[in-house]
Amino acid sequence: MASQAGSQLHFILFPFLAQGHMIPMIDIARLLAQHGALVTIVTTPMNAARFQNVIERGIQSGLRIQVIEFYFPCQEVGLPEGCESWDKLPSMALLPKFFAAIEMLRLPLETLFKEIQPKPSCLISDVCLPWTVSSACKFNVPRIVFHGFSCFCLLCLHSLSVSKAHESVSSDSEYFLVPGLPDRVEITKAQLPEILKLKSFGEPILAAEMASYGVIVNSFEEMEPAYVEEYKNARDGKVWCVGPVSLCNKEDIDKLERGDKTSNDGSGCLKWLDSWQPGSAVYVCLGSLCDSSTTQLIELGLGLEATKKPFIWVIRPGDQAKGLEDWLLAEKFEERIEGRGLLIRGWAPQVVILSHPAIGGFLTHCGWNSVLEAVSNGLPMVTWPFFADQFCNEKLVVQVLRIGVTIGAERPPSLADEERNGVPVKKEDVKKAINMLMDEGEERDERRRRAREYGETAKTAIEEGGSSYLNIKLLIKDILQQAK
Numbered sequence: 001m002a003s004q005a006g007s008q009l010h011f012i013l014f015p016f017l018a019q020g021h022m023i024p025m026i027d028i029a030r031l032l033a034q035h036g037a038l039v040t041i042v043t044t045p046m047n048a049a050r051f052q053n054v055i056e057r058g059i060q061s062g063l064r065i066q067v068i069e070f071y072f073p074c075q076e077v078g079l080p081e082g083c084e085s086w087d088k089l090p091s092m093a094l095l096p097k098f099f100a101a102i103e104m105l106r107l108p109l110e111t112l113f114k115e116i117q118p119k120p121s122c123l124i125s126d127v128c129l130p131w132t133v134s135s136a137c138k139f140n141v142p143r144i145v146f147h148g149f150s151c152f153c154l155l156c157l158h159s160l161s162v163s164k165a166h167e168s169v170s171s172d173s174e175y176f177l178v179p180g181l182p183d184r185v186e187i188t189k190a191q192l193p194e195i196l197k198l199k200s201f202g203e204p205i206l207a208a209e210m211a212s213y214g215v216i217v218n219s220f221e222e223m224e225p226a227y228v229e230e231y232k233n234a235r236d237g238k239v240w241c242v243g244p245v246s247l248c249n250k251e252d253i254d255k256l257e258r259g260d261k262t263s264n265d266g267s268g269c270l271k272w273l274d275s276w277q278p279g280s281a282v283y284v285c286l287g288s289l290c291d292s293s294t295t296q297l298i299e300l301g302l303g304l305e306a307t308k309k310p311f312i313w314v315i316r317p318g319d320q321a322k323g324l325e326d327w328l329l330a331e332k333f334e335e336r337i338e339g340r341g342l343l344i345r346g347w348a349p350q351v352v353i354l355s356h357p358a359i360g361g362f363l364t365h366c367g368w369n370s371v372l373e374a375v376s377n378g379l380p381m382v383t384w385p386f387f388a389d390q391f392c393n394e395k396l397v398v399q400v401l402r403i404g405v406t407i408g409a410e411r412p413p414s415l416a417d418e419e420r421n422g423v424p425v426k427k428e429d430v431k432k433a434i435n436m437l438m439d440e441g442e443e444r445d446e447r448r449r450r451a452r453e454y455g456e457t458a459k460t461a462i463e464e465g466g467s468s469y470l471n472i473k474l475l476i477k478d479i480l481q482q483a484k
Helices: 019-034 045-050 052-060 092-103 106-115 132-138 151-163 199-211 225-234 252-256 267-274 294-307 321-330 350-354 368-376 390-400 415-421 427-438 442-462 467-483
Strands: 010-014 038-043 065-069 122-126 143-147 214-217 239-241 281-285 311-315 341-345 359-364 381-383 404-406
Touching (some): 010 106, 019 045, 019 052, 019 065, 106 132, 122 132, 132 199, 151 214, 151 225, 151 390, 225 239, 267 341, 281 350, 294 427, 350 359, 390 404, 404 427
Parallel strands (some): 038 065, 281 311, 281 359, 311 341, 359 381, 381 404
């Protein structure tokens, strides 16, 4: 698969320090290296350790990948030691300090540009690292933005940043039409990604994106063709869809070790899944960063129990974990669901679970990695968005692709809202959405058929000769021309 053209290039990859951003960038590093390129990943010691085994296996197989670790200045900005990733922050109030520490990596990055050999041909850096565009420019290196968003979401962002349609809407809960899209899509201000809602955060990101050479997207053209085409037009053609990048993980061990260490070796949940009929079980995971109150998590648990369907529920550690654990113990919840429900605490081997034949649906927070992993496995979804691009992703899944059922969450959760109005998603909502997704019927069958078709085209896209495979070759060719 390696090409002579690719072997002349040296890509520097700089992921944002959060699991959902790191994971696809590691996959992109492997895809570029499979085409012969030399790839240098820059990150911090703790983040490097999370992916050490996957990278080492890639190197042993002949891929030219190296990792350079930058010291992360926790102490200098007032962060507790070990807070090298968003998911390690004990409080979201520490985010400004976290971003300040990340920006202090500018000097080591520029030192790397100056000293590393062979000279870098291209920097691929996360959208949340806007300052890297000026660092790359200083050394005459093209910067390509990695967006962990779909082309659907990126086109929404582009349309609204140009039209300012959202700025004329007075209420956060009033639906308005996103102009210039291939489909009729309505959204509220509350549902918009923070890039548009928080100007101090979003404006530097959007400006840096427009100043960059191009955009690499974890998507595939066959899934959202009209949105890929329109977004390419908006970016003068410099958009490369190279996904679903998770499909570069062919071996079970690589699927198992994507991200943090799992709470078990994966064999326990796979053995449990082996006992169920194909397509009968639901996988439930609300991501590594989405915060729900204890009360809301209890409603989720009761709703899952009420479906009387087999399920795996991933419970992440966090501020609300103790309250939920107290309830689980007091109510003997695990005894009540024994034999039908399985709880996984901490990080779960999601790609391994989703690829198991027993899984028939995925209740997801609509993070783009999770959506693509469901699509890659031909699975329909129950959608429960929280923040960032997740409401946009829900609209793509439910309205455009028609492979999802909404749970009914219409705004980001807040404790103030809960105190006034109760939890936004009741146990009845959970039960209704899952039953609609899983129960017999023509609508369910059509949804599953569409999901399976997208799953097949996803696998074809990433294989030799597929659209995403060819886009990586086009990216390499483009950067090679820039390097001459």
